[in-house]
Amino acid sequence: MDRPDLFVLGRLLEVLARAGDPPLRTQLQQRAGVNYTMLERYLEFLTTHGLAAMDGGGRLSLTPKGQEAYRFLSDSLTRIFGTAGPGRRAGG
Amino acid sequence: MSPAAGAGSPQTEEGPIGKVSARLEHLYAGIRSSARRSRRISWFAWGFLFALSGIQIVPLLFVLALVPSISPPFGGFLFWTAIGATPSAVLFALVVRELWVGSGEAVRFREGGPFPASVPTGEPGPIGLSLQTVQESQKRISQVRSELEISMVPLVLGGSGILFFGGFLLLAFALGANFANLTIWSFALAFAVPLAILVAVIWVLWSLAKLWVAQYQEGLDEQVLQMISLEGEFFGRFASGPTGS
Numbered sequence: 001m002d003r004p005d006l007f008v009l010g011r012l013l014e015v016l017a018r019a020g021d022p023p024l025r026t027q028l029q030q031r032a033g034v035n036y037t038m039l040e041r042y043l044e045f046l047t048t049h050g051l052a053a054m055d056g057g058g059r060l061s062l063t064p065k066g067q068e069a070y071r072f073l074s075d076s077l078t079r080i081f082g083t084a085g086p087g088r089r090a091g092g
Numbered sequence: 093m094s095p096a097a098g099a100g101s102p103q104t105e106e107g108p109i110g111k112v113s114a115r116l117e118h119l120y121a122g123i124r125s126s127a128r129r130s131r132r133i134s135w136f137a138w139g140f141l142f143a144l145s146g147i148q149i150v151p152l153l154f155v156l157a158l159v160p161s162i163s164p165p166f167g168g169f170l171f172w173t174a175i176g177a178t179p180s181a182v183l184f185a186l187v188v189r190e191l192w193v194g195s196g197e198a199v200r201f202r203e204g205g206p207f208p209a210s211v212p213t214g215e216p217g218p219i220g221l222s223l224q225t226v227q228e229s230q231k232r233i234s235q236v237r238s239e240l241e242i243s244m245v246p247l248v249l250g251g252s253g254i255l256f257f258g259g260f261l262l263l264a265f266a267l268g269a270n271f272a273n274l275t276i277w278s279f280a281l282a283f284a285v286p287l288a289i290l291v292a293v294i295w296v297l298w299s300l301a302k303l304w305v306a307q308y309q310e311g312l313d314e315q316v317l318q319m320i321s322l323e324g325e326f327f328g329r330f331a332s333g334p335t336g337s
Contacts (some may be wrong), residue, residue, distance in 0.1 A: 073110035
């Protein structure tokens with residue numbers, strides 16, 4: 001896999017970090033807004049590097065390393081880009 | 093990997109990264125808006141020059157055709173000149189307005205404030221947020237800069253035309269219209285005043301255009317540098333090798 005995109009990675013980490021119950025793949029895909037092919041690639045990356053783990057029921061959760069990565073990424077992206085936006089007008 | 097093909101708008105409750113994404117999507121909407129605005133400025137600027145070149149045609153046609161049947165002031169050359177000048181004046185005003193609004197939006201972006209409602213955000217096709225997208229935005233802003241630079245050409249050309257026209261008007265009306273008694277200094281003064289006005293106007297417009305582009309360019313340049321640094325740090329720290337957990 002090429003070097004993953006930090007924003008997509010960040011979205012996936014954020015969904016996993018903020019989910020009340022560990023989500024299934026399809027739930028993660030919907031909440032992060034990525035397509036299935038991309039989800040598979042990024043999940044491979046996350047699990048290979050020990051950032052996320054899947055239990056026997058196919059539910060995904062962050063590892064401690066993944067939680068640290070999420071905090072690092074959210075702090076860094078917020079510092080670089082800020083969040084002073086127009087509320088939720090943005091919608092692409 | 094390009095995220096543009098697969099990343100859409102997330103449907104999660106908004107966390108910090110979701111907020112950054114929203115901010116970025118809005119910023120890129122602002123950049124797309126700038127690109128459209130610079131194109132409009134280009135059209136208005138060339139239209140201004142075209143309309144200006146037609147100024148003398150309108151009064152000549154009307155004076156030639158209507159002088160016998162219309163009484164002053166409607167038959168006057170100056171009246172029809174004013175009528176003929178209206179389209180170019182309107183187009184020039186539109187150029188100024190677009191430059192003003194564009195630079196205002198750029199300043200608000202740089203200060204981290206919200207964009208005005210005039211910036212559309214609902215364009216189709218999610219752009220996918222990535223370093224690649226930030227770099228693409230840099231390219232777009234460079235194009236905006238080029239378009240704005242080229243738009244200055246018709247403004248300067250048209251302004252020069254007005255300069256000579258204004259100079260002759262000054263000579264004819266303000267300085268007495270007796271050409272035989274005018275000195276070289278009178279001629280110099282007559283053209284120096286409009287020239288000074290022209291230089292001032294073009295300088296103001298050019299400053300607005302530069303401010304506009306610089307606000308986006310500096311912000312994007314910073315973001316690209318910081319993103320490159322962040323990528324290196326993130327992957328070095330969290331993905332330097334398969335570790336498992």
